[in-house]
Amino acid sequence: MVTNITNLGRSGLSDWLIQRVSAIILAVYAVFMVLYLLFHPGLDYATWSGLFSQTWMRIFSLLAFISIAAHAWVGLWTVSTDYLKQAGARFAFQAVVMLAIFVFLVWGVQVLWGA
Amino acid sequence: MSMLQISIYRYNPETDSVPYMQEFELDTQGRDIMVLNALEMIKQQDSSMAYRRSCREGVCGSDGMNMNGKNGLACVTPLSEVIKDNKLVLRPLPGLPVIRDLVVDMGMFYKQYESIQPYLQNDTAAPATERLQSPEEREKLDGLYECILCACCSTACPSFWWNPDKFVGPAGLLQAYRFLADSRDTATSERLARLEDPFSLFRCRGIMNCVAVCPKGLNPTRAIGKIREMLLSNAT
Numbered sequence: 001m002v003t004n005i006t007n008l009g010r011s012g013l014s015d016w017l018i019q020r021v022s023a024i025i026l027a028v029y030a031v032f033m034v035l036y037l038l039f040h041p042g043l044d045y046a047t048w049s050g051l052f053s054q055t056w057m058r059i060f061s062l063l064a065f066i067s068i069a070a071h072a073w074v075g076l077w078t079v080s081t082d083y084l085k086q087a088g089a090r091f092a093f094q095a096v097v098m099l100a101i102f103v104f105l106v107w108g109v110q111v112l113w114g115a
Numbered sequence: 116m117s118m119l120q121i122s123i124y125r126y127n128p129e130t131d132s133v134p135y136m137q138e139f140e141l142d143t144q145g146r147d148i149m150v151l152n153a154l155e156m157i158k159q160q161d162s163s164m165a166y167r168r169s170c171r172e173g174v175c176g177s178d179g180m181n182m183n184g185k186n187g188l189a190c191v192t193p194l195s196e197v198i199k200d201n202k203l204v205l206r207p208l209p210g211l212p213v214i215r216d217l218v219v220d221m222g223m224f225y226k227q228y229e230s231i232q233p234y235l236q237n238d239t240a241a242p243a244t245e246r247l248q249s250p251e252e253r254e255k256l257d258g259l260y261e262c263i264l265c266a267c268c269s270t271a272c273p274s275f276w277w278n279p280d281k282f283v284g285p286a287g288l289l290q291a292y293r294f295l296a297d298s299r300d301t302a303t304s305e306r307l308a309r310l311e312d313p314f315s316l317f318r319c320r321g322i323m324n325c326v327a328v329c330p331k332g333l334n335p336t337r338a339i340g341k342i343r344e345m346l347l348s349n350a351t
């Protein structure tokens with residue numbers, strides 16, 4: 001048993017499950033976006049804005065944002081523990097990644113509900 | 116028939132400051148011999164060359180090494196299977212400290228094997244005779260018990276290269292599942308609890324290098340998947 005406190009779910013099992021579930025959500029969101037763009041070739045601002053003014057689309061988008069935040073944290077935490085062997089550098093990298101993810105997430109919420 | 120060109124990793128910590136590759140030429144007289152036989156012929160040319168070997172038939176697991184970039188047992192690998200352009204490059208198993216030439220320090224590998232407690236644990240009273248298994252229960256151990264601990268798989272695994280102190284590695288995890296799958300073992304939940312952290316088991320990224328190199332044709336990735344399934348069904 002190896003202890004760690006900087007990974008997302010404190011357990012390898014929960015990180016692994018979060019990674020798999022968030023991947024599925026992101027895949028569904030990506031496929032939806034590609035299909036939407038294909039079916040709206042002459043997309044204008046009003047249609048695009050109309051899509052994101054609907055509550056279900058905001059929920060779907062926020063779900064995707066939270067998924068990408070969790071997915072990125074699990075993935076980049078793994079990369080940092082593989083390649084950054086110096087503890088100080090590793091923690092600094094993790095702190096920067098965590099801050100960036102938090103900023104992007106809050107910014108995403110602002111974009112969805114701000115306009 | 117041209118001479119076979121063999122390039123071998125040499126390092127003697129008492130005399131060399133850095134490792135180097137030494138070139139040998141070998142006349143195999145057109146025979147398709149095993150890599151170990153070729154090594155023995157080279158040892159006739161240069162007796163300072165060090166490697167491990169014992170049974171020479173793929174049972175003891177002593178002569179695991181990297182042959183033209185792929186891990187395997189020298190004693191059961193014919194030259195025809197590995198040589199490219201009449202050239203053979205022999206290196207020690209990757210990722211483990213080199214003691215000398217092709218001999219590596221397996222300490223970390225054994226420590227991880229020890230961490231999974233590779234012995235039957237049963238807290239019920241011992242029966243008068245042996246603990247019996249049905250043929251179906253015994254069948255679950257096929258593909259698991261055959262491992263000879265040659266370390267070809269774990270030293271082909273990047274996750275083991277980067278975290279040999281924390282990640283159990285494919286060989287250890289195959290054995291972990293061997294005892295999880297054993298109907299006579301009663302320590303299942305304790306065994307699973309030791310593997311639930313982010314490193315011991317979950318550092319496996321499923322690239323299957325272990326499956327590609329196993330000289331016994333075993334599948335550690337499948338065993339790791341089975342342990343994940345057990346952990347998941349216990350925790351959801």
